[in-house]
Amino acid sequence: MDTRRNMLKKKRRVVIKIGSSSLQHTETGDMDYIRLEVLVRELCNLKNQGKDVVLVSSGAIAQGKKAVHLTPEQLQEHPIAVKQACAAVGQGKLMMIYEKLFNEYGQLTAQVLLTKESVTNAKCRKNAKQTFDELFKMQVVPIVNENDAISVDELSYGNFGDNDTLAAYVSRLVDADLLILMSDIDGLYTDDPRKNPNARFIHTVGKIGRSLENMAKGASSDCGTGGMATKIKAAKIATAAGADMIIANGDNIYSINDVMNGKKVGTLFLSEQHQKEMSEEVAPERAEFR
Numbered sequence: 001m002d003t004r005r006n007m008l009k010k011k012r013r014v015v016i017k018i019g020s021s022s023l024q025h026t027e028t029g030d031m032d033y034i035r036l037e038v039l040v041r042e043l044c045n046l047k048n049q050g051k052d053v054v055l056v057s058s059g060a061i062a063q064g065k066k067a068v069h070l071t072p073e074q075l076q077e078h079p080i081a082v083k084q085a086c087a088a089v090g091q092g093k094l095m096m097i098y099e100k101l102f103n104e105y106g107q108l109t110a111q112v113l114l115t116k117e118s119v120t121n122a123k124c125r126k127n128a129k130q131t132f133d134e135l136f137k138m139q140v141v142p143i144v145n146e147n148d149a150i151s152v153d154e155l156s157y158g159n160f161g162d163n164d165t166l167a168a169y170v171s172r173l174v175d176a177d178l179l180i181l182m183s184d185i186d187g188l189y190t191d192d193p194r195k196n197p198n199a200r201f202i203h204t205v206g207k208i209g210r211s212l213e214n215m216a217k218g219a220s221s222d223c224g225t226g227g228m229a230t231k232i233k234a235a236k237i238a239t240a241a242g243a244d245m246i247i248a249n250g251d252n253i254y255s256i257n258d259v260m261n262g263k264k265v266g267t268l269f270l271s272e273q274h275q276k277e278m279s280e281e282v283a284p285e286r287a288e289f290r
């Protein structure tokens with residue numbers, strides 16, 4: 001058994017990010033209730049093992065668009081404002097489903113909507129952190145999304161841009177020891193596997209060097225707003241803050257359980273702390289392509 005994978009079993013505080021594309025049927029854009037149900041069951045199971053769990057979920061804009069039967073013309077007129085309004089509609093719908101499903105397993109949830117200011121401004125960060133701390137004490141599962149209704153580029157505090165980055169900041173904020181990004185791809189490849197049949201899968205990443213960042217620019221992912229480059233950016237934030245990070249395929253929600261059981265699924269990015277601990281065993285430069 002790979003020791004680096006085995007140590008994932010001991011993680012105490014886990015942030016799991018799921019993208020819009022993993023929550024809906026591709027053909028219709030409607031919610032995939034089976035996948036949502038499995039996701040919630042997996043998370044409740046982690047709670048039952050005594051772990052703290054945070055879910056970072058996208059899907060507000062996508063569900064809002066469906067609900068208001070948005071026309072392309074409406075979107076063309078005021079693209080940002082319409083998206084904000086759709087997020088306000090969709091976020092409520094999303095939470096309603098999550099609350100219902102978590103409730104079936106006797107689990108309480110809380111909605112936490114963040115802006116970039118929540119993590120960059122020291123006062124807001126302190127306030128946000130104390131909310132998370134109390135929620136953990138109350139055994140509640142925080143469900144986080146960006147506060148899209150007020151968080152746009154035009155406003156002075158800016159936005160995260162995508163939920164991969166948001167999830168990495170949340171990991172740092174709550175001192176998580178593991179971040180799992182459920183993506184639309186199995187993990188990191190040396191090139192885009194949909195275009196290059198010789199692309200190799202990367203199981204473990206040590207130090208995130210320039211070569212890896214350049215490679216990620218080529219190996220794009222279609223999901224949500226975050227391609228592979230945003231996942232590398234997220235990995236840099238999370239691993240520097242002391243969390244290991246995994247990219248796994250959201251098509252198979254059961255891979256959360258596999259990851260937590262130390263199975264070799266997805267790409268594992270070692271936290272800076274673990275890179276140091278492992279450096280005697282595997283030099284970081286060599287660990288980059290394994």
Ligand code: GLU
Pocket residue numbers: 019020057058059060061062087145146148161162163164224225226
């Ligand atoms: N916050 C957006 C939503 O919930 C999604 C952003 C993203 O997927 O990166 O719809």
